[in-house]
Amino acid sequence: xxxxxxxxxxxxxxxxxxxxxxxxxxxxxxxxxxxxxxxxxxxxxxxxxxxxxxxxxxxxxxxxxxxxxxxxxxxxxxxxxxxxxxxxxxxxxxxxxxxxxxxxxxxxxxxxxxxxxxxxxxxxxxxxxxxxxxxxxxxxxxxxxxxxxxxxxxxxxxxxxxxxxxxxxxxxxxxxxxxxxxxxxxxxxxxxxxxxxxx
Amino acid sequence: xxxxxxxxxxxxxxxxxxxxxxxxxxxxxxxxxxxxxxxxxxxxxxxxxxxxxxxxxxxxxxxxxxxxxxxxxxxxxxxxxxxxxxxxxxxxxxxxxxxxxxxxxxxxxxxxxxxxxxxxxxxxxxxxxxxxxxxxxxxxxxxxxxxxxxxxxxxxxxxxxxxxxxxxxxxxxxxxxxxxxxxxxxxxxxxxxxxxxxx
Numbered sequence: 001x002x003x004x005x006x007x008x009x010x011x012x013x014x015x016x017x018x019x020x021x022x023x024x025x026x027x028x029x030x031x032x033x034x035x036x037x038x039x040x041x042x043x044x045x046x047x048x049x050x051x052x053x054x055x056x057x058x059x060x061x062x063x064x065x066x067x068x069x070x071x072x073x074x075x076x077x078x079x080x081x082x083x084x085x086x087x088x089x090x091x092x093x094x095x096x097x098x099x100x101x102x103x104x105x106x107x108x109x110x111x112x113x114x115x116x117x118x119x120x121x122x123x124x125x126x127x128x129x130x131x132x133x134x135x136x137x138x139x140x141x142x143x144x145x146x147x148x149x150x151x152x153x154x155x156x157x158x159x160x161x162x163x164x165x166x167x168x169x170x171x172x173x174x175x176x177x178x179x180x181x182x183x184x185x186x187x188x189x190x191x192x193x194x195x196x197x198x199x
Numbered sequence: 200x201x202x203x204x205x206x207x208x209x210x211x212x213x214x215x216x217x218x219x220x221x222x223x224x225x226x227x228x229x230x231x232x233x234x235x236x237x238x239x240x241x242x243x244x245x246x247x248x249x250x251x252x253x254x255x256x257x258x259x260x261x262x263x264x265x266x267x268x269x270x271x272x273x274x275x276x277x278x279x280x281x282x283x284x285x286x287x288x289x290x291x292x293x294x295x296x297x298x299x300x301x302x303x304x305x306x307x308x309x310x311x312x313x314x315x316x317x318x319x320x321x322x323x324x325x326x327x328x329x330x331x332x333x334x335x336x337x338x339x340x341x342x343x344x345x346x347x348x349x350x351x352x353x354x355x356x357x358x359x360x361x362x363x364x365x366x367x368x369x370x371x372x373x374x375x376x377x378x379x380x381x382x383x384x385x386x387x388x389x390x391x392x393x394x395x396x397x398x
Contacts, residue, residue, distance in 0.1 A: 003292060005265050007253040011246040017239065019231050025219065030250065031289045032218050034263060038251050040216065045247040047210040048232065048240040054206040055233060064233060066204050090230045093202060 008034070062107040062124050063089040072105055079103045081138040085128065085157065087111050087145065095143060106131060111149040112156055120156065128157070132166055142170040207233070261306040261323050262288045271304055278302045280337040284327065284356065286310050286344065294342060302340075305330060310343060310352040319355065327356070331365055341369040
């Protein structure tokens with residue numbers, strides 16, 4: 001149900017377009033913004049424009065940056081011959097948090113999904129191939145989601161890069177650390193059994 | 200962990216100030232906005248400013264409006280002698296959805312909460328009294344939250360208006376429709392027993 005106040009209904013509608021925000025949440029946020037000091041709305045409004053004006057894809061790895069090249073690609077300490085392939089720039093944040101990776105990233109900006117019309121030319125595969133050739137990359141780690149599209153994309157990249165003599169690996173799959181076996185699904189458990197390691 | 204891109208980190212911070220949005224959600228929303236067409240950010244940005252510029256409190260009932268007076272107060276079909284007192288304009292939406300109320304509203308813009316320094320002068324009690332006197336209101340229905348502050352505010356208003364010969368009522372408390380007794384807390388169940396009605 002709408003409030004019949006044009007500007008308020010419009011804000012609720014716009015907030016509702018954001019992923020994961022239902023109508024109730026959008027209403028709650030809109031009322032919070034109305035109740036708050038003008039500053040909150042003004043700063044948020046400006047931030048939205050700034051982010052779109054200032055942030056763009058890194059021409060090298062296709063992560064986000066507000067410079068000519070992103071901080072990872074500009075870092076001379078990072079190995080050029082080790083690439084980690086991710087779907088989205090947000091995934092880089094997760095991997096950086098693990099503090100286990102010293103190479104560079106390559107953002108595909110998507111995964112293969114024929115049903116959605118996303119083929120090899122719609123994601124940054126050509127650019128990945130070019131980087132592998134240009135820098136003589138030795139290993140490519142595939143850090144894609146463990147779903148159908150992620151698996152298909154991993155297989156495709158393996159086929160693409162194997163003939164070049166590149167080592168293609170992917171993230172280990174198994175029981176999460178701190179995970180309770182009761183709550184692990186049977187496919188994950190099957191994979192964990194299959195890939196068991198010697199103590 | 201921050202992305203070290205000033206505009207992006209700023210947007211994540213601003214989104215994180217909204218109620219109920221944690222850091223992860225704020226990140227997810229910021230990345231969605233970055234990925235989307237410029238239009239989405241632009242429209243949302245404009246909506247935020249519009250809502251603050253165009254929407255203000257109705258001088259009569261203190262709900263929100265973008266006109267001189269809100270649509271409920273301007274509606275001649277609504278009874279002037281029946282007032283429903285709510286804490287926030289958002290509550291009006293909930294009551295309107297029930298399609299059971301034909302009177303007018305009065306928004307307190309808060310409830311009594313001595314711990315937060317909110318006394319009778321910080322909420323719209325004086326204005327409520329004025330409306331009751333001016334229109335000869337016959338009944339005031341208190342639709343406040345069923346918590347400590349809501350109860351205290353209800354008692355205060357009762358004491359304020361009873362001497363004027365106004366009927367002061369509040370929403371019935373009991374088992375929610377469709378509710379499972381297993382999941383109803385014992386205080387609600389106690390209240391439902393106390394206020395049981397003849398079939």
